[in-house]
Amino acid sequence: MTDEDETKYVNISLPAGTSRTEREGFLRLCKVLSTAPLDPRRRVVRERVFAEAEITDLYNRPTLGAAAHTLIDLAEQGWTLKLYRHGPLLMPPPSHPDPETEKARIRRQEHLRRDPQLRQxxxxxxxxxxxxxxxxxxxxxxxxxxxxxxxxxxxxxxxxxxxxxxxxxxxxxxxxxxxxxxxxxxxxxxxxxxxxxxxxxxxxxxxxxxxxxxxxxxxxxxxxxxxxxxxxxxQIAERDQWMGWDTDTFLESIRETPTQKVAQWLSARIDTQLHEIYVEDLLNDDVLQPTALQQPTLDAVALLRADAERHRQKHHRTPLREVRQIERDDWAERARTPLFRSKRATALADTLETALVLNPYLQPTPTAEGLAAALKDSKARTQVRRLVRRARGERVGTxxxxxxxxxxxxxxxxxxxxxxxxxxxxxxxxxxxxxxxxxxxxxxxxxxxxxxxxxxxxxxxxxxxxxxxxxxxxxxxxxxxxxxxxxxxxxxxxxxxxxxxxSFGTSQFTDDTVDALVRLSRLQGATVRVNSLFGEGVSPRLRKVRLGLAALGWSSNELLKHGRExxxxxxxxxxxxxxxxxxxxxxxxxxxxxxxxxxxxxxxxxxxxxxxxxxxxxxxxxxxxxTHRLVRPLRHGARVSLPDVEDAPSEQTPPATAQQA
Structure with a gap:
């Protein structure tokens, strides 16, 4: 039996400090969901469940709202809810050994997100x-x-x-x-x-x-x-290893056969990275001295990292409208935003640190012998890894x-x-x-x-x-x-x-749940704000869900496993x-x-x-x-099959009301 085959329970108690009213409402909801005969072919009508559990005003009870929406999503996806003396527990749905049965289970999971969309x-x-x-x-x-x-x-x-x-x-x-x-x-x-x-x-x-x-x-x-x-x-480990550009695979390859070609590439990478970073404001603000670009120092690296953290925090305080008003192709103005100031300072600090460590091995002329010597030095090897990861990050989407x-x-x-x-x-x-x-x-x-x-x-x-x-x-x-x-x-x-x-991601969570989780994390003072801005980082939806689950005190590592390898x-x-x-x-x-x-x-x-x-x-x-006919009565598999509109959401429902029962 593998680790993934073992039964695992996830604690879903509400966090400390939650009001008694919210805790009691959540336990009633758990009881309703644990005893309700859920039909996997139909979605759960949340308003009915909330009414049966006697919980209301979820918008003004954000912890209960986030927990309730998350729990219903997981129940719809086949998670098992157990009520114990010390609190409710969740167990993920097992995969079925029969391929056709397992495919039917996955289709049902997918339809739980597709059908509400088709009801809009x-x-x-x-x-x-x-x-x-x-x-x-x-x-x-x-x-x-x-x-x-x-x-x-x-x-x-x-x-x-x-x-x-x-x-x-x-x-x-x-x-x-x-x-x-x-x-x-x-x-x-x-x-x-x-x-x-x-x-x-x-x-x-x-x-x-x-x-x-x-x-x-x-x-x-x-x-x-x-x-x-x-x-x-x-990052997909299976793809990256097969391509040979996974960092460990690449380093093992060049360690066995160091070449001048790779040494020249590493040296050129450092130069390219330095020339592709806007530094005018860093120089004007005395964060960076011109000599540091040619002769990097640890002090210069430290100043840049401090500047990066300062502007990262400033980015999370900046109103989104100020960022979105910038002309799309005004690259210099965009570079000076707190988001990209932070990213530039971090990237420059990393590159100067890399140059500081690797230049003794790669300058004045990169050689296979110099590369071999660098790979024997643990600090230099770390910097080679950094260059490889940066190169892969730049080209993975191109x-x-x-x-x-x-x-x-x-x-x-x-x-x-x-x-x-x-x-x-x-x-x-x-x-x-x-x-x-x-x-x-x-x-x-x-x-x-x-x-x-x-x-x-x-x-x-x-x-x-x-x-x-x-x-x-x-x-x-x-x-x-x-x-x-x-x-x-x-x-x-x-x-x-x-x-x-x-089998990891956010496909098991509805938009209502993500909105509730985001609201909870913000109300609890999350220091990181996910704005879904291009350049902030990959998978904003995933980061939003992680922050919300963290605010609930629930295990994101377990709940983000959607069970669909x-x-x-x-x-x-x-x-x-x-x-x-x-x-x-x-x-x-x-x-x-x-x-x-x-x-x-x-x-x-x-x-x-x-x-x-x-x-x-x-x-x-x-x-x-x-069987696919274009005469009346029209029956054709390429036609969109709309689900019934029973309990379909209304576009007139205001955002606040959507969180209420």
Whole structure:
């Protein structure tokens, strides 16, 4: 039995100092939830639970409000509540050994967040607007024109002289434009079909490039599937180790084989970091002396760290409106904000400290021998680690990306078109479009430098995760010859299975709960304020939940485990993956031809021969496709299925009332 298999209970008593009224109300709530027969297919109606537990005015009882919302979320997710003499305890839901049962459990968990979103009046109006016929090019069209009738597709595949021509896929990168065949906004088309997914639709921070895969064989170019290339999760151990740029893996490699090339890169990293930090105000305020940039001292490092802490505290006292009023491209003014003043002082202190320790080994000329000597010195080795982490942090969101959305819609999904979408999502056309879109100044790097700094935007690696830990038929055995995408004939492109991610995050918490936790942490005087400003740090939602759980005195390490382990996959696009990703090599050595932007036909032909044609010849698959009809009564799997509106929230409810029972 592993540690993760052991039964673990989490104490959820209210913190010391909570009023007697709140403690008694919380215990009544625990009793209600521990005895209520919760239906996993339906959401808990909080107002009814609060009424049964006789708790009211949660807005003016923030501790009880945060605890109550958090507890209901966890109960909905299948956590077991036990009442003991010394207080209530929670036990996380166990995973089920049967893969299909476990998938059903995860789908229920996802629907608990997706269905409330689909009940929102604004979302329902959007769905209705997309489905309502409108005039375009002399005819009436709607989103239904972008769905292919399954009966027609099945018949065409069965009777066509050339079945491979029945589906003609191509990639369309979603921008602010409109579909020429329907007049619908491209992003609205993408969003509509995204609402058919099992999990809720959310925008993601950082870079994001939505993609439609469409079918030129239909009159209005029906949607086959959709994908999205987005900023990656900063740290995924399985991915980083496989790429070879994990700090420990990299250090072990260069310790075994130190080279002049790596020594030169480390020396250049120090110089680059120094030149990419705005220092004018630091010099004017006598925090930094000009000589310290050439001859760093421990005193200079200490002064910078003190300045960083002073401005970090000032940032948390600064009204948000002052920060948000700054012109987007006024890099010098943004650099002088307390947030970036603190970040700059910290980065400069780190870099000067690194130079102080490593220069004796790397100057005047970096050599393999100097690098080998540095790696034998524990202090120098620590600074090498710092440089590697900084390099990885700068390039993690620029040369690698996550495939955050990927899948086919009905009726194409019956033909394993999810594999087609996966292959096209990492095709040369997408790589080229990504580079074009993001060949612009980096917001954080430019704000640190006080001038426009453009980061690398040539993708080298794309990773993704399965929705279920039991496997992903979409990515399994998904590999194809590199020459299909203009690469060498002796290479393959594939979705490699890299390992399993930690089942950790905030997907189990609703927005109401996050709001209640944030309010509690602020009322209790949390010294750190999470503003969801770009540049503050990764995952603001995660940091907000951590602060709120800390204010409750509950274990965030345990409660943030959502119990949904996922398989991590990765697609290697270049041969020199580690060295290009870190910036040791200035240019990528691609396994595909990034200039081959019209190569969808070759990919589609490969997919049809390998997957689509085989599926189309199966009677069960053909029958499955025929169930998706575009005649009344319209039944189609690519149509958004709206849940009932019973107890749906009203947009007229003011924020304060939303916290009350």
């Amino acid at each position: 009046p604004s979302v329902r109006r959007f769905i209705e607007r997309m489905e309502k016929p409108r005039e375009h090019a002399g005819g009436l069209v709607s989103i239904f024109n972008l769905m292919r009738d399954g009966r027609e597709l099945a018949d065409a595949l069965e009777t066509a002289d050339n079945p491979s021509a029945v589906i003609q896929p191509y990639v369309q990168v979603v921008d602010s434009g409109k579909c020429e065949h329907t007049g619908l906004a491209l992003h609205d088309i993408w969003r509509y079909f995204r609402h058919t997914w099992s999990n809720a639709y959310f925008t993601v921070p950082g870079r994001s490039m939505p993609i439609l895969v469409r079918d030129a064989a239909t009159a209005h170019h029906a949607v086959i599937g959709l994908a999205a290339i987005s900023s990656p999760v900063v 040369v690698i990306a996550d495939l955050t959305v990927c899948g086919a819609v009905a009726p194409y999904n019956a033909l394993a078109a999810g594999k087609l979408v996966g292959a096209l999502a990492v095709s040369p056309k997408v790589i080229s479009a990504y580079r074009t879109k993001y060949a612009r100044p980096s917001e954080i790097a430019s704000a640190m430098a006080g001038r426009g700094i453009e980061r690398e935007s040539r993708l080298a690696f794309i990773s993704t995760t399965s929705l279920y830990g039991s496997g992903s038929s979409q990515y399994n055995r998904l590999r194809w010859p590199a020459e299909v995408m203009g690469g060498p004939s002796d290479q393959q492109i594939s979705f490699h299975q890299l390992g399993r991610s930690r 996922r398989i991590v996959y990765g697609v290697r696009l270049v041969e020199n993956l580690r060295d290009y990703s870190l910036g040791i090599d200035p240019d990528p050595s691609y396994l595909v031809d990034p200039e081959q932007v019209e190569g969808e036909a070759a990919v589609a032909q490969w997919w049809f021969e390998r997957w689509g044609h085989r599926r189309a010849r199966q009677a069960a698959v053909a029958e499955s496709m025929r």
